[in-house]
Amino acid sequence: MSERSDRTEETTRPRAEGDRVDHATDTFVTHRNLLFTVAYEMLGSAADAEDVLQETWMRWVDVDPEIVREPRAYLVRIATRQALGRLRSLRRRRETYVGPWLPEPLLTAPDVAEDVELAEGVSMAMLLVLETLTPTERAVFVLREVFDLDYDEIAEAVGKNRVTVRQIAHRARNHVAARRPRAAVSPAENRVALLAFQQAVETGNLQSLLDLLAPDVVFLSDGGGVVPAALSPIVGFDPVAELLTVGLGRIAGSASAQSAQVNGHPALIIRTGEAMDGVLTVRTEDGLITGLYFVRNPEKLSRVGQETTLRR
Structure with a gap:
């Protein structure tokens, strides 16, 4: 060559x-x-x-x-x-x-x-x-x-x-x-539930929120061992109502709740001062809250600062 x-x-x-x-x-x-x-x-x-x-x-x-x-x-x-x-x-x-x-x-x-x-x-x-x-x-x-x-x-x-x-x-x-949930997810019902939660966070008035809890409601909180969170699922109206009354009573007036779209559904970003405390999402059926999911683990909150694009 x-x-x-x-x-x-x-x-x-x-x-x-x-x-x-x-x-x-x-x-x-x-x-x-x-x-x-x-x-x-x-x-x-x-x-x-x-x-x-x-x-x-x-x-x-x-x-x-x-x-x-x-x-x-x-x-x-x-x-x-x-x-x-x-x-x-x-x-x-x-x-x-x-x-x-x-x-x-x-x-x-x-x-x-x-x-x-x-x-x-x-x-x-x-x-x-x-x-x-x-x-x-x-x-x-x-x-x-x-x-x-x-x-x-x-x-x-x-x-x-x-x-x-x-x-x-x-x-x-x-x-x-x-x-899976028995009924299709209703964004409108989720927004009503989250508004009641937001009012409880910002004013300390929990009655509207408690009125929406289903008898078999489940509360899950994820702290990953990094920040305080319930170490097992809280199940049933009375235990969840007590947890919310005590927990929200501590932060009412000093925390804020911002509406957001998380994982394609309405959610709340909870902040204490300038710091993000966690992300709350709910599951509702027939107008009542059947599931409360609160992610507090700081290692899981980095994707809440900017939108993630999802596609099929």
């Missing part, structure tokens, strides 16, 4: 490699919000979802584009496999978590609430239900019910055959149906 040919090959190869990386980057960025949403729904943790994205990128950039027919499906497959591996290790860590574990709250844009299926999928109540599934069941349920992937795509993502995936999807669907 001539010296001129050698120079041509040397200059062409880096340029081709650079073009491939640029194309891979553009494709990844196009689907990044979707991949984050998949990982977050599987893990309930934004920090771990971001790690999954990094791992997905490192594998994607080495993929030969000639073998990829559907980049979106291929990327979802990589992200799902990475999330599955991480979810199995997270399960072991959560067994030693101090007190109830709650998902990491995300400040979301109004368009998430407009997508009913997406909003339900990332709600605190649903993410807690998904925690009761096995890792593979969770992956199959999320990919099928929220993202509407076909069974062949899901089979490739989780490393199972189509028949097995259909069986897993059926089992997971029944499991979730038995544990």
Whole structure:
């Protein structure tokens, strides 16, 4: 080969490699919000979802584009496999978590609430239900019910055959149906409940809030062993009413509650002075509060400062 040919090959190869990386980057960025949403729904943790994205990128950039027919499906497959591996290790860590574990709250844009299926999928109540599934069941349920992937795509993502995936999807669907709220989430009812909570925080008047508590209401607070929080679920009207009366009585007048959209639903950001104390979300059924979820762990509050984009 001539010296001129050698120079041509040397200059062409880096340029081709650079073009491939640029194309891979553009494709990844196009689907990044979707991949984050998949990982977050599987893990309930934004920090771990971001790690999954990094791992997905490192594998994607080495993929030969000639073998990829559907980049979106291929990327979802990589992200799902990475999330599955991480979810199995997270399960072991959560067994030693101090007190109830709650998902990491995300400040979301109004368009998430407009997508009913997406909003339900990332709600605190649903993410807690998904925690009761096995890792593979969770992956199959999320990919099928929220993202509407076909069974062949899901089979490739989780490393199972189509028949097995259909069986897993059926089992997971029944499991979730038995544990999810009986009625569809009502944003209007949630806002009424949160307004009563806001008034209790800012004025110390709890009566409107107590009037909305269901007999079987459940209160979960997540301090992660870092800040004070109930170390087990508080269940029933009387115990929850007593907890709220004592707790809100201590901070009434010195704390504030700001309305926000968290995980696609109305929520409150509670502050004492300038410091963020926690994020409160609720579940309502038939006009009554059946679930109160209060995330206080400071390590889980970083995503409440700016909106996170979620996509299907």
